[in-house]
Amino acid sequence: MIPHEIPKSSDASTWESVLARGRKVVADAVEASGGAWTTEQALEQLGVDRDSFVRWREEGRVLALEGLDEALTYPVAQFTLSGRGELRPHPVMQRMVQRAQARLSPEELFGLLTAPQPMLVDADGHPLTPLEAIASGNEDGALRLLDWVLTSSDAGAPPISAERARELGHDSSEIARRPS
Structure with missing residues (x-):
């Protein structure tokens, strides 16, 4: 099987293998970004009670990922010092x-946040990850990138004629169904 190929088998062990590989990729990205805390570690580092932290997670203030052992972990890179000197989730998160x-998924979002992006660059023109851009104060750039990723590839595209659609190899009825 090619490393990124989706298995054709319905065999549960094959799917478990694919899921395990995916969790390993996420775990490697977490480590490269500065690591992650377990829930207990996060409570201790942040100095908050469990109810507050659970509320933060439910409100989407923190990004929770499934770790290798399937327990929730919290990437450290999403936290910053507040104006009062307390470690808190970065407001843009x-x-x-x-x-x-x-x-x-949380894992897909984290993958985006940890991948260098050509539209986010440092003063020397080197691509930054969205997490690095956020840490350097470019929150708006990171949000624009996310919005761009979440936007349909057709959004804002000018309508094309049926003739042009045929030239491009599209069925004109397919074009008629596309939202404009």
């Missing part, structure tokens, strides 16, 4: 999690 939740 809530907007990102809430915007993405209907379209991306």
Whole structure:
């Protein structure tokens, strides 16, 4: 099987293998971004009670990922010092999690947040990850990137004629169904 190929088998062990590989990829990205806390570690580091932290998670203020052992973990990179010197979820995380939740899994969102993006660059022109852009103060750039990813590839595209659709190899009835 090719590393990214979807198995054709309905064999449960095959799917478990694919899921395990996916969890390993996420775990590697978490480590590369600075690690993650278990719920207990997050409670201790943030100095909040369990009820408050659960409320933060339910409100989308923190990004929770399923770890290798299937327990929830919290990437450290999403936290920052508040104006009062307390470690808290970065304010932009809530907007990102809430915007993405209907379209991306937490793991997909985290993958986006940890991948260098050509539209987010440092002063030397090197691509930054959205988490790095957020940490450097470019919250708007990270949000624009997320909005761009979440937007249908057809959104804002000018309508094309049936003749042009045929030239491009599309069935004109397919074009007629596309939202404009």
